[in-house]
Amino acid sequence: MNPQIKICSCNKTLPLNATAAAQLAQAIGAEHVQVSDMLCRREVGNFLSAVDGVDDVIVGCTQERALFSELAQNSVAPIKFVNLRESAGWSAESKQSLPKMAALLAAASLPAPEPVPTVNYESQGNLLIIGSADVALPWAHRLSAQMAVSVLLSEGAAHGERLADRTFPVWFGSAIKLRGFLGHFEVSWQQSNPIDLETCTRCNACIEVCPEEAIDFSYQIDLDKCGNHRDCVKACGVIGAIDFERMAVARDTACDLVLDLSRQPLLSMSDKPQGYFSPGNDVAAQFDAVLKLSQLIGEFEKPKFFVYKEKLCAHSRSGKLGCNACLDVCSTDAISAAGDKVAVNPNLCAGCGACTTVCPTGAMSYAYMRAPDTGLHIKTMLAAYAKAGGHAPAILFHSKEAGADLIQQAGQSAQAGGRGLPARVIPMALHHTASTGIEIWLSAICYGATSVVILMTDEEAPEYRLALQKQIQISQAILSGLGYQGQHIHLLETSSSSELSSFLYALKPAQVPPPALFNVAQDKRVSMDFALDHLLRHAPEAVSEVALPGGSLYGSVAINKDACTLCMSCVGACPSSALMDNANSPQIRFIERNCVQCGLCEDTCPENAITLTPRLLLSDAAKQVRVLNEAQPFHCIRCSKPFATAQMIETMVQKLGAHSAFAGHLDRIRMCPDCRVVDMMSSADLKRPH
Incomplete structure (x- = not known):
């Protein structure tokens, strides 16, 4: 592939000229990088000539993405946009930003990752609005002309909102439960009020006769006010919509979209399912939710x-x-x-x-992106950065939405007295900042990144922060334990561009090994092996093991031999083949590098003989089999076949000696299962009358 790369000095506000373009081309291995001063204006012809072919076109600007996309709507050439302005050129260190630009352009020059499978949705636009009558009904009237609307009222009308003609189905319920996703929501509730809205004709006869004014125009009875005189039942007559003997009736419905206007959202998870909106009482948020849900009609897909x-x-x-x-x-x-x-x-x-x-x-x-693709992007960027003469690079992981906006704000501030991003900080957009973990971070360190920063803004859920903090703690324990100086991995939580800049400029490069050649694998443990081997090979300190915090993905297993009966329950429970038996001898064997510290062996052991110790063993012994416990086999006293261990048999004698099946026949415990059955049958024959 020979992409055509178009960069622009943005009216000479970026340090880009013919000399810089040649340096960039050399650093990223491109045949040519063409520089303009006003690519989106007087020199737009350069872009049009590039998209006239079939080769990839890389535009080093995102300011006029919409314009360029419109101009190229009839082109077959793939087009990529790279933000060189706010991410690199607009900075207090703009004169040193060329290596960073090389890194960003090199990543953009990579082939597109293989497509991933998709998940499909189909929505006919059937909308259920949930909430009080005062809020839900006005929205239902507005939307009923555009969509198939139904309403589930959770509260009556406090301000006179009325149920009038049957423009749309209306139910009233409590104990509302909701589950599902766009195009496939299921809702259930309890209808316990004496008035059935599906039968009610809205004649208002019940409202007129109720002396306590317990019935309003939501046509539900306030049972706290009701005097139980049944005048409303008489007024309703043969219509039969009111029944005070009605028990709670379970009702349910299905819908494609949900507008939840309840005071407390029905779904409390941090990230709500697609097609579900809970804007609360904020009118602006309600309008925004309605705009979004009105666009969710048709067929959709996501990765x-x-x-x-x-x-x-x-x-x-x-x-x-x-x-x-x-x-x-x-x-x-x-x-x-x-x-x-x-x-x-x-x-x-x-x-x-x-x-x-x-x-x-x-x-x-x-899978979006796969770990090997993410690793290749990082490796490619750092290699181009180094080739262009850059030093002490840092990787800044950020989201494609709020994180990218914050970086853009920081870059723009550099034109008004701010500092933008440091020249050594290379931003990398992710679909979500929680999607990279320890194997990616350590690989980045192995490729030469002196710092890895994960930027989180207000858009990420609290669960992710706690998870990343724990993984960072484990990663840093490994690096520090190997003798690498400094703090390598950082979690930055901010929605302020000035705080972002201040943090990054104060960031100190940490000690790292020479750049590695390995590629990140799809298998997490394999990637970890690659990274750990490289880090150990160049470790500043010679250590045989590193202590890790609890919850780590590596560690040792110890067995109390006095308590263990070699029942092999732990072997059967181990999901990673870290614990194994021996077909030829009573042994529990262990490969430490396979252990994931899940605790299943510890919880499964009936003798409480197992303890876990999180650590990273760095010697060859970590990958070798070692015996944790073994015993001489116990031979059946009848046929001499080995079938258990001596300790297991003695434990069984102690625990089962009083059992009716063995009372007076303790030797049966010392027999193999086959001989035990024969002995029991022989005893039965002797007792049987002839």
Whole structure:
């Protein structure tokens, strides 16, 4: 591929000229980089000539993305836009920003990642509005001409809002439950009021006869005011809409979209499912929600953000809970327990990737972008940065929305007395900032990044912050334990461009190894092996192991040999083949590098003989088999076949000696299962009358 690269000095406010363009071309291995001063104005012809072909076109500006896209609407050439202005050139260190520009252009020159599977939605526009009559009914009247609207009232009318003609279905209910996603919501509630709105004709006879004014124009009876004289029942007559004997009736409906105007949203998760809007009492937020939901009619698709390999999952075994990390961090309730595994609803998944970040085994992996693609972007950027003469690079991970906006604000402030981004800080946009984890961060350090910063703004849920802080703690423990000086990985939480700039300018480069050559693998543990081997090879200090905080993805298992009976329950529970038996001898064997510290062995052990120690063993012993416990086999006293261990048999004698099946026959415990059955049958024959 030979992309055509167009950059612009933006009326000479960026340090870009023919000399700089030649340096950029050399750094990124491009044949030519063409520089303009007013690409979006007088020199737009340069862009038009570029999109006249079929090669990729890279435009080093996002200011006029809409204009360029419109001009190229008939072109077949793929077009990419790179923000060189706010991300690099508009900065207090603009004169040193050329290496960063090379990094950004090099990443844009990479081929597009392979497409990922998609998740499909279909919405006919059937809208359910939930809330009090005063709020829900006005919106229902506004929207009923455009959409198929139904209303579920949770409160009556406090300000005189009336149910008039039957323009749309209206129900009244309590104990409302909602689940689902765009195009497939299911709603259930309890109808317990004496008046059935589906039968009521809105004749107002009940309102006129009620002496306590317990009935309003939402046509529901306030039972706290009601005198129970039944005048309303008589007034209703043969219509039969009022029945004080009615028990709570379960009702339900389905819809494509939900506008929840309840005082407290029905769904409390941080990231709500697509098609569900809960703007609260804010009128502006209500209008914004209505605008968005009115556009959700038709067929839609989104990426399937994850890949789940249940064979690697350490969630549970035989009803014993092990790893719960993905369920705890999911902000959309897309992940649920499913026996010993977990189930992920792709329609609810918002693509945060936090589940993949906290998963210790790699059972959950991110697909948008895949880990190898993310690693290749980082490696390519840092290589181009170094080739262009840059020093002490830092990677700034940010979201494509609020994070990108904040970076743009910081760059623009540099034109009005601010400082923008430092020349050594290379921004990299992610679909979500929680989607990268320890294997990506450590790989970035191995590629030469002296700092990794994860920028979080107000758009991310609290669950992600806690998860990332824990993963950063583990990562930093590894780096510091190996003797690398400084703080390498940082979590920055701010929505202020000035705070962003101040933090980045104060950031001190940490010690890193020489750049590595390996590529990030799709398998998380394999990528970790690559990174750890490189870090260990160049470690400033010679260490054999590193202590890690609790919840780490590496560690040791210790067995109390006096308590262990070698029942092998721990071996059966281990999801990662860290614990193994020996087909030829009673042994529990262990490979430490396979251990994910899920705790299933510890929870499964009936003798409480197992303890876990989080650590990173760095010697070759980590990948070698070692025996944790073993015993000489116990031989059947009848046929001499080995079938258990001596300690197990003695434990069984102590625990089962008083059992009716063995009373007076303790030697049966010392027999193999086959001989035990033969002995029991022989005893039965002797007792049987002849």
